[in-house]
């Protein structure tokens with residue numbers, strides 16, 4: 778990832794400082810683009826439905842993990858409607874506190890709220906049917922992302938699936954000094970996924986997002 782994250786500790790602490798100041802709202806989660814949340818969720822639902830079901834080789838609907846969950850925007854409208862139980866992990870405690878009310882009645886079906894950076898988080902082995910990682914990989918260094926994906930693979934149930942949905946740059950690694958993150962191009966993301974020993978089993982571009990923002994791609998991994 779070059780120089781950007783050479784000083785790893787400030788790369789992470791600057792991001793934590795940034796997110797601590799962001800309001801715990803859908804708009805806050807999406808950098809002022811709260812209005813695209815419905816399109817995002819509809820696209821994700823259609824993507825995930827291709828894999829879920831009861832037959833041989835289908836992904837189960839028991840338990841999902843929402844990574845970099847924030848206030849639970851994705852848990853509320855995508856994961857809790859599809860899975861019996863959902864765990865949330867995020868580095869910002871205030872967002873997880875907000876999730877408890879934001880998720881309403883369905884908060885009953887949240888198993889755990891883990892306040893932890895993904896660079897340190899160890900999901901329990903053999904636990905999840907789906908591990909959803911959206912708009913957060915840019916906060917991890919290359920090595921930490923690869924290591925996290927490896928731990929995620931161990932945490933999957935049979936026929937389980939890891940999904941990365943994130944911004945992709947046109948070319949190379951584009952740093953964002955405001956929130957202390959990077960945006961990688963699709964080839965770089967695919968290479969890191971390969972280094973983690975995972976295979977891309979399906980890939981789509983999210984359509985109908987505003988033209989001025991990064992392209993967003995969704996990758997299903999096993």
Ligand SMILES: C[S@@+](CC[C@H](N)C(=O)[O-])C[C@H]1O[C@@H](n2cnc3c(N)ncnc32)[C@H](O)[C@@H]1O
Nearest residue numbers: 796806845847850867868869894895911912916
């Ligand atoms: C752009 S928001 C996306 C939230 C959610 N995934 C969504 O799409 O609504 C990024 C989230 O990542 C969290 N975050 C930032 N760095 C993190 C890290 N190293 N580990 C875990 N979460 C992190 C922030 O607290 C914030 O909730």
